[in-house]
Structure formats: structure tokens, C-alpha cells
Amino acid sequence: MKPKLLRITTVPISLSGLLQGQMRFMSRYFEITGVSSPDGNTLKNIETKEGIKTFPVEMTRKITPIKDLKAVYQLYKLFKKEQPIIVHSHTPKAGTLSMLAAKLAGVPHRLHTIAGLPLVETTGLKRQLLNTVEKFTYACATKIYPNAHGLTKIILENNFTSKDKLKVIANGSSNGIDTKHFNPKCISENVKETLNSQLNISQSDKVFVFVGRLVGDKGINELVSAFSTISQTNSALKLLLVGDYETELDPLKDETLKAMEMNPKIINTGWVDDVRPFLAIADCLVFPSYREGFPNVVMQAGAMGLPAIVSDINGCNEIIIEGENGTIIPIKDTEALLKKMKQFLNKELQYDSERCRALITERYERQVVWDALLEEYQRLLGLAKEK
Template identity: 60%
Template sequence: MKKIIRVTTVPISLGGLLKGQLNFMTNHMKVIGISSNGDGKLAEVSQEEGIEVIPVEMTRKITPIKDLKAVYHLYKIFKEEKPDIVHSHTPKAGTLSMLAAKLAGVPNRLHTIAGMPLLEATGVKRSVLDFVERITYACATKIYPNSFGLYDIIVDNNYTTRDKLKVIGNGSSNGIDTSHFDPALFSLQDKEELKKSLGIDETDFIYIFVGRWVRDKGINELITAFKRINNENSDTKLLLLGRYEKELDPVLPETEKEIETNPNIINVGWQNDVRPYFSIADVLTFPSYREGFPNVVMQASAMGMSSIVTNINGCNEIISDRENGLIIPVKDADSLYNAMRELAQNQNLAQQLAIGARPRIMELYERKAVWKSLLNEYKTLLT
């Protein structure tokens, strides 16, 4: 039986971003997962996906000594296991595992690009990240951008040649399970009870954001825009799901203060199940600066919601302006405010945009279709 090793920097990516995919692949090949241990989280991935796992400590920051140790550890694993394919996700895991796999002589070295943090970097940091990116691409035999927009960015920056690049299916690293993200699963009573528990009135218009509360996700612009909306119309609420990453990408102090003090910003923190909150919201607000192929926008659309997104790759592939949502410029709080205001004032428009959201997801990004497309790619490479 053919053997594949899948590598991510942290186990939440291995078991979350690729949920179900690893188990699906075990029907066709032996699958081993590698990631940092994550306080025992890697063992949970092993149990949930039914795969063997091997912990290799990797950091998300640039840590040269730890990185070299990780490369050596990965190299030893690859030499011992002799996989037919090493397939990595997330930036740090990609660089370390592609280098180690090349040194170990692994024939198929695959890396999925699901976003490029370096796009927001400048100066020396950007130069370093560009160099690291080129190392990853040089060591890989195939690069899979998970959106067509990312494909174009990679080509425009001359990171690698077109013959190494391919988008699997219609994009996305794992697609979406539309039987799980289904608004029909939540009754009117369920929604009324949740609204009541959160202090939301039936007349309130509800915006929702799901993701990391960081600068790159457009949180500063979102809070600025919502504050203006809310001052004009007190029957508006903003549901925030997620958490800060203050060490990596902090928001402005005034943004954090507004989140903590505005009674109409409802901070529910990190939630393992975001569906109940989508079920009561009216519009997803997702003003991100950069993405690969955003799961949150797929999830909201599958739950039958319209979305306000920025004009970036991934977002502008899932959302078509004025068809299933609104597309606005990046880093533009005024445009975000105008879009949020328009949908609150014209709720019929918000509902019309929502009608086309779920069918588009079901047609293009159903999870099992994405898995089958990737499996076909593996089979092609292995023959």
C-alpha cells in the first residue's frame, strides 16, 4: 500500500482544517500525520481521524535553532518511513518538511498554499519571508494554491514556474460539509433561545465575524464601521467569535477597548461549533486583508447567509458582488460602513443575496468532491 505523510505546524490545522480528509484517504493509502504535539492535541487527531501520528515540535515564528532541529527530526522520519508522498500545509511546516523531504529523497513533495502572511510584511522581514518562500517552492515537486487568486499572486511574484502549480478542483483545501453546515438543522425555538441568552432582541439586525481578532483580519476597520452604524441605529448587534493573538498581530488599543465596552458588541470568544451563531445572524462581515480560501465565508454561505467581504483572492471567488454578497476594497472602513449600512437599511436585499449563497457552495465546494479531486491527483502522481 502506498504511504503518504501529511504535515502541519500545529495539530489544530491537521485535525481542523483537514477534518475528515485524512480518514477518507486511509481507504486508499497508509496515512501518517505529523505536527507539533500541542499539549496532547495531536493524539486527539490520531483518534478522530484513525491515523498514526508522529510529534515534531515546530514553531510559527522564525526560530533558526528550533527550525534546524525540526528539519533533522523530519529528515530522520522520512528516511525511516520512506513515504511515496509528503504533503504539507501551513507556512512553517511547508518550508521545514519540503526541505527535509528533498534531502531524504522523497519522490513526491507537495505543498498546499492556503494564504501568504508575507504579503502584509515589509522591509527586511518581507525579504526574509520571500527567501524562505522560494526555498519551499524550490524543494517541492508540486505546489497547490487553494485559490485561483493565490495562483496568480505566486506567478506574479515569480516564486516558481507554472508547471509546478495547480489548483485542486474549484479551490479550497478541504471543502465544506454542507450536511453539517445546514440552516435547516436549527429550529425557530433554538434560535429564539440563543438570541435571548445573548440579550438580542427580535428586531435587532445582527452582523457576525468569525476568526482571529487581529489586524490582518480587518478587525480595526470592522469595529470602526460598526461603531458608526451602531451610533445611528441602536437596533444593530455585532457577534464576535474568536480570540486575540496579541503577540503575533495585535489590534489597536482603541479597537480592543471598544470590543470590551460596547454593549452591542457581543463577544462570545472561541466556539467549537459556530453554526448556532450563524443561524441567528443576518450578515457575515469579513474585511480580511489576505486569505487563501476562507472557510468562514464558505461556512456562512452554506448556512444561507449573505456576506460582506474584501476584494481579495478566495473571498472574491466564493462571493460574487450583488449575487450572494457584497465585495468592498481592502482596508477601507468607509466602504465597509456603507455596505453594512446598506444591508441593515435594505433587509430585503440582504435576504435576496442570501438566497444564492448555499446553492453556490453545494455546487462548487462540497467536501467529498474536494477529497475525490485530491485523491485523483495523488493517483496521477503515483502512476
């Protein structure tokens, strides 16, 4: 019989998105159950796509003590029933709840992947509370996997856990990237021409693109401000914002929303299922985020041959090599962002698209990440083959 492995996220979109394809691969070696909050038919769809079982446990992304205790109890009962050899969690709330429940249930290998630390942008009593929760999660886990080397540094600086409990899998990233899927050759000229026409983008336009949640901590306020300035003196210019707002958790400033509404050169596409065509018609990714784990979009853009302007945060500053596939700016620095965007438009910054792609395919192809994680699982279980 295959050993049992449970993979857990707070919401199912993380289970299907962050780990896409990985669970199907791992199911060759493990009996896998995916656990996440119920959300319509999402879990059933994951079962079909990944070829695994799923189990619903309601988990919230906010601080909800009563609901959280209920979720811990449900997870505990699940673990006692299934007797998994490994419980591996992703996302903050799922990590805290499942690591506690797994420890109480006596699960031998309790693994948690860190893909960003929201607390780095928090202060005061809330920061103290989040620090405590983070330490508690790590204490319940037997192994912690930061998905970027920069996260390891932050964890150690804050004394969340000991160095020997930490390990970065492969070169970073939770799932790597399917570079066959994210390939500029997959998008035909006809598709690009049609999309340009729909978005009113002309051949002479230079296109900056952002992909992600349209929220404050992604640097959207700074991006819109910088673009608003530069677009006043450059008519052949567009900014594509590919993503949805998240007004409840991190709303944009009123002046940012007004600028987005009033400037015809700023195009908000909303959520899209396939970002590749939008990356294919762009000239440069702009990603001035305040915090990340290991940002998929920077890898995706690179695999599509795009250079990137990114903020100097973990993940971004590991994927981007200054001068080779993009440039790195200080966090929350509108003037620095404006300067780099101008330099790109003036061709003071130039990049080779094939080199941009190669730097992703060589380091972050998803099979490399999957194989490294499988090797880690097998090492923990004493099944690793000698090299």
C-alpha cells in the same frame, strides 16, 4: 500494501481542523501518518477521529533557526525510516521544514498546499527574508497547490516558482465544506431562541457576525470602527465577534479594544467549538480580512444561507459573486465597509438565502475537493483511472 502518505502541519489544530475528515477518507487508499507539533492529547485525538497514525515533531510559527534545524533533522529521520511515496504539507513553517527534509530524504513526491501568504502584509527586510524562504520552499517541492486562483496570481507575480509547478485542486479550498453539517436546518428554533436570549439579542435586531481570530489583519479595526459609527443611529443592531484575540502576533489598536468594551451592541463570544448557531442567528457575515488563502468561514456562512460582505482578496472574491451571495469591498476601506453595512440595513442590498447556500453546495462540497485531490495523488503515482 497501501502507499505511504505523510500529511504535515505546524500545529495540530491545523491538522485536525484544516483537514477534518479528509485523512480518514484518504486512508482507504493510503497508509497515512499525520505529523505536527506535540500539544497535549491533540495528536492522540486526531488518531482516534481520523483513524491514522501520528508522529510529534516540534515546529514553531516564528523564525527560530536552531529549533528549525532540529525539526528538519527529526523530519529527515522520519522520512528515511518510513519511506513515504508522498509528503504533503500545509501551513508555512511546516512547508519549509518538511519540503527540505523530504528533498534530502529523497521522497519522490513533495507536495505543499498554500492557504494564504502572510508575507503580502510585510515590508522591508522581513519581506525580503520571507520571499527567499517562500522561493526555497517551492524549489524543494515537486508540486505546489494554491488553494485559490488568486494565490496562483500572487505567486507568479512574485516569481516564487514556475507556472507548471502550480495547480488549484477542484474549485479551490484545502478541504471544501461539509454542507450536510453546515445547514441551517440543523439548528432548531429552540436553540436559536436560547442563544438570542443568552446574548441579549431581540427579534427586531439585525445581526452582523464575524468569525475568526480577532486580529488586525482580519480587518477587525475597520469593522469595529464602521460598526461603532452605524450603531450610533441604529438601536436595533448587534455585532457578534466569534473568536479569540492573538495579542502576541497581531494585536488590535487600543481604540478598537476600547470601543469593543464600551459598546454594548458589540458582543464578543470568544472561541466556540460550533459556530453554526451563531451563524444561524445572524443576518450577514462581515469579513474584511487583509489576506486569506481560501476562507472556510465564508463558505460556512454561505452554506448556512448567509450573504457576506468581504474584502477584495483571493478566496473571498472567488466564493462571493457580486450581487448574488454578497458584496465585495476594497481592502482596508472603513468607509466602503460602512456604506455596504448601511445598504444592507436599508435593504438596498438583498439576497436570497437559498441561493447563497446553493452557490456553496454546487462548488465547494468537501467530497468534490477530496475526490479531486485523490485523483491528483493517483495521477502522480500513475494510478489514475482513464475517464
